[in-house]
Amino acid sequence: MLTLFNEGKAKIYAAKGTISSKLEVFYNPAMKLNRDICIYIINKLKPKTICEAMAASGVRAIRLALETDSKDITANEANLNVIKTIEKNIKLNNVENKVKVTSEHAQILLRNNKYDYVDIDPFGPPTPYIEDSLNALNKNSILALTATDTSCLCGRYVKACERKYHSRSLKCGFEKEIGLRIIIATAQLIALEKNISLIPIFSHSSNHYLRTYLQYKDVNINEKIGYLLYCPKCLKRITSKETKEKCCNQDMLYAGPLWLGNLWDKELTKDFELIKYIKEESEIESVGFYDTHKLAKVFEKSAPKIDVLIEKIKDKGYKASRTHFKPEGIRTNAPLELIKSFL
Ligand SMILES: [Zn+2]
Structure with missing residues (x-):
């Protein structure tokens, strides 16, 4: 039928x-x-x-x-x-x-x-x-x-x-x-x-x-x-050609091999409106993003207001935006220490 x-x-x-x-x-x-x-x-x-x-x-x-x-x-x-x-x-x-x-x-x-x-x-x-x-x-x-x-x-x-x-x-x-x-x-x-x-x-x-x-x-x-190396204790992430690295006194977890470059050509995203936030996040070079709920849990703080956090990061001269991957995610090129200081 x-x-x-x-x-x-x-x-x-x-x-x-x-x-x-x-x-x-x-x-x-x-x-x-x-x-x-x-x-x-x-x-x-x-x-x-x-x-x-x-x-x-x-x-x-x-x-x-x-x-x-x-x-x-x-x-x-x-x-x-x-x-x-x-x-x-x-x-x-x-x-x-x-x-x-x-x-x-x-x-x-x-x-x-x-x-x-x-x-x-x-x-x-x-x-x-x-x-x-x-x-x-x-x-x-x-x-x-x-x-x-x-x-x-x-x-x-x-x-x-x-x-x-x-x-x-x-x-x-x-x-x-x-x-x-x-x-x-x-x-x-x-x-x-x-x-x-x-x-x-x-x-x-x-x-x-x-x-x-x-x-x-x-x-x-x-x-x-x-590879992307990741510490579940302090949320640190680094990119590397190797899979072995220590953080917080333990081996970092890893993913890969994976692509560490940009996911988008900015020329293609500049008029793109079919998915929210892709245009904004394509402007930021970063592998991975931060899950604000995870940040709050790991550092024992209350979950930050995402838009406020984004503005605070931008005020310091870094790029930050929401991400289409996850509603509670935030993509930024700011160091983790700075993000932590705003929680
Ligand atoms: Zn760590």
Whole structure:
């Protein structure tokens, strides 16, 4: 049973629900924001050829055809049972001249074609697709990766993260950011074997997934991949190439390898309004942020008023803002000692 949905300028036939079965394609309204942001980015960067490797209902490909200047979009879906639905949706929106449907395994399609933008939006980890995606990239191409396995990336299943991402996650109050930085470094390390450098230009954590947009650039990124060391006793955090360091008379915990550079290209965030605080936090260079509830608990103070704390930090000449990762979070380049003095 298919139902008609509206999203952006698109009309889509799909089944109600969120889990895709072999026979039907589901429409997940929770991913609307994911696609809204994608459209924002495509409108800014205007890639010529676009590949949606797991098209499902085709909603993203169709919206890109309707809401951006893109004229060369490949909507690929390996599941032959849902191809008819994608074709029906493309006809319904009159975008047959812009969207081409293919039905190959994503890996095979990516191995044999080149695109300026590749979207990997799987259910679960994106890692099985990264290597083949790299073959499909031109210089300056963009690779968008979604990961829905957040409990593994964000420190709940550390072993699973090591197995899937070859990186150590860590529950520390800003684990969602750690998770994003792990996905980025995982893709970067696979790419470096092919002499490709990937730089994140936009990243976000929304609902139950993490997403990053990486651009193929000619730059040296080696020095920005490393570890984050964290002391749960005093909340000190440092970035390092090593995993061993002591603080408060004990070994610091660590996460990584992860990306230690910026999560956003400021040019892309300056007009961005779809998620609150991303524009502000993209101005601040910091790995991780402070959870104000954690600060209060560890230092046995009452939880500070976030906006007041931000103003106090700014008055001292440092940058500070809220963060989209967490309502009680505060991103700043100020030293921990200064923040402590305001509690
Ligand atoms: Zn310490």
